[in-house]
Amino acid sequence: MPKVSIVVPVYNVEKYLEECLKSIVNQTLEDIEIICVNDGSTDSSLEILNKFAQKDKRIIVINKANSGYGHTMNTGINCASGEYIGIIESDDFADKYMFEKLYLLAKENDADIAKGDWYSYWSKNNFSRKQNRISPAKAFKTTNAREDKSLLRIDPSVWSAIYRKEFLNKYNIRFLETPGASFQDIGFSFKVFALAERVILSDRAYLYYRQDNINSSVKSKTKVYCVCDEYNEIDRFLDEYPDLKHELKIQEEINRYNGYLSSALRIDDSVKPEFIKVFSKHFKEEYNSGILGEEFFKKIKKKDFMILINNPEKYLKVLKSIERIRNFNKIRKNFLSIHFRNGKLSMTILGKEVI
Secondary structure, three states: OOOEEEEEEEOOOHHHHHHHHHHHHOOOOOOEEEEEEEEOOOOOHHHHHHHHHHHOOOEEEEEEOOOOHHHHHHHHHHHOOOOEEEEOOOOOEEOOOHHHHHHHHHHHOOOOEEEEEEEEEEOOOOEEEEOOOOOHHHOOOOEOOOOOHHHHHOOOOHHHEEEEHHHHHHOOOOOOOOOOOOOOHHHHHHHHHHHOOOEEEEEEEEEEEEOOOOOHHHHOOOOOOHHHHHHHHHHHHHHHOHHHHHHHHHHHHHHHHHHHHHHHHHOOHHHHHHHHHHHHHHHHHHHHHOOOOHHHHOOOOHHHHHHHHHOHHHHHHHHHHHHHHHHHHHHHHHHEEEEEEOOEEEEEEOOEEEO
16 A cells, blocks of 8 residues: 555646656655546647656556546545545646655644645746745644634645545545536535544645646636535535534635635636625625624624625625735735744745745
8 A cells, every 4th residue: 555645637737747747756755656637638748647657657547538627636536545645736746755744744643634835836937935824833733623723714725735545535525526627625625624533734835836827717607606616515515514514614604705705806807796796695695694793704804795795796896905905915925025923933035935
């Protein structure tokens, strides 16, 4: 049994695929299985996979007709034989120590999940910025979502972690098989953190998450509502676990609001008005039901929320304001940001963290 099975979903990514595969085959943890699932690519991706497989017997290539990200990921997970399962998107790449460090962390703490931080990466300028999404104060301590709900607020970065395969199979945790490659990590991430008994985090970053591979799905009317499908699936999941629903329902609604907001900021202007109506309708119903109280509004700005549910057309102007602020902060962080965490001061200068 390999220590880690690494699932690599592949679809028309010839430009970045070799860099991704080189970062995996050169991992310091050699006892790995590399499962590359080609989702009907029409470029040279399959040829690249076969070339690497001929040189490295650890690589398994699965070639199938195009069926979308969720089905592709599930195909890879179902094929995996490793003790733990990792995921690397085929346009991203990993530090060579990633799976050794995460595997040792998981084993030392008997963890269902071991998760690290990650870098945002821009290939144009070979520029990376550590995300700092995992606080040093919470790193290297076992926990779970009942003890610390902030686990459920970490971006659904499924590719910066490893998951015990026995744990995934016990609860039959898989990806929702909706079309394309849109938002399927949301439901998977929520389920694994909701159900895991032992989670261990690291504030060290190992995965380079590419930012300049344009995703055309943000302009597709057929994929705009995939984010809604994911949260509806989470609702179905919580209905199966009443105790979890009691503990985590409000956090799920906080996540849904932020997820819908992020989606509204990403999608093409032509489809925003209709999406905002769906956004508004859901939260107006939840607000009128009385379940959204103090815990919810500690995390969600109530003034913007009330505009959303009472005047969806006006909320489009709120979006514009939020977008301007986020764009400014994004530019600022690329050049300089200062962090004070766990009693330590650090600076990020041109994407590099200086302690």
